[in-house]
Amino acid sequence: MSRIIAFDVNETLLDLGSLNPVFERIFGTARARETWFSQVLQSAMTTTILGRYHDFSAIAAGAMSQTAERYGVSLSQKDRDAIAGGMRSLPPYADVAPALQRMRDAGLRMVALTNSTPQAARAQIDYAGLSDFFEEIMSVDMAQTLKPAPEVYNTAARSMLATAQDMRLVAAHAWDIAGAMNAGWAGAFLARPGQVWDPLFDQPDIIGATMDEVATAIIATDLEPDT
Numbered sequence: 001m002s003r004i005i006a007f008d009v010n011e012t013l014l015d016l017g018s019l020n021p022v023f024e025r026i027f028g029t030a031r032a033r034e035t036w037f038s039q040v041l042q043s044a045m046t047t048t049i050l051g052r053y054h055d056f057s058a059i060a061a062g063a064m065s066q067t068a069e070r071y072g073v074s075l076s077q078k079d080r081d082a083i084a085g086g087m088r089s090l091p092p093y094a095d096v097a098p099a100l101q102r103m104r105d106a107g108l109r110m111v112a113l114t115n116s117t118p119q120a121a122r123a124q125i126d127y128a129g130l131s132d133f134f135e136e137i138m139s140v141d142m143a144q145t146l147k148p149a150p151e152v153y154n155t156a157a158r159s160m161l162a163t164a165q166d167m168r169l170v171a172a173h174a175w176d177i178a179g180a181m182n183a184g185w186a187g188a189f190l191a192r193p194g195q196v197w198d199p200l201f202d203q204p205d206i207i208g209a210t211m212d213e214v215a216t217a218i219i220a221t222d223l224e225p226d227t
Helices: 016-027 031-049 056-071 077-087 096-106 118-127 150-159 174-182 211-222
Strands: 004-007 109-114 136-139 167-171 186-190 206-208
Touching (some): 016 056, 016 077, 096 109, 096 211, 109 118, 109 150, 118 136, 136 150, 150 174, 174 186
Parallel strands (some): 004 167, 167 186, 186 206
8 A cells, every 4th residue: 555644734834934923023033933832842842751741732831931931021811822823823835735736646645643732733724725635634632642752653553544664754853753763654854944854863765855855755655556
């Protein structure tokens, strides 16, 4: 069978840069958005290593409090709601829909796999106009742990009635690809601007600078030819 292609969502399919005006208004600089999301990822990984589970929305809210303290800003509920609402209405990168269309037309099965809560993930994918491309929109909530814990990828594969060897993850984060490959999946690293591969991990067989490059390689590699 052809591999099932799973896609990370935030910073892979969806552009967090659209939040920059909101962060500039609240914090006085758009760089606060990068500070915040880096803290989100750090807190998510820490809770995972400690064997605890907090959903991604709670982690994002906690990271927002830390960011506000770092910048000496007092956050109102309106500010928090603006950022949370912005996360649910992120635009897709321009290269995403055409590449997904190519893969769907080629006959590949595709799913989304995200740290976001099920409700947030559905809202994000619907707003971005990408829902029709995905057979399933899967959240780590089903595994009660966060990426890159192996349980996430194992649970996702089982939910698709597939083995690890049947799965490939496309992501713009080296740590996510490393987690998937550790669970036996194939990986495809999307090297968006500012994202580089971590030399501590074995490289996946597919690395591309755009989603179009990744799609071309996946179609050539993972699509089982008609017999």
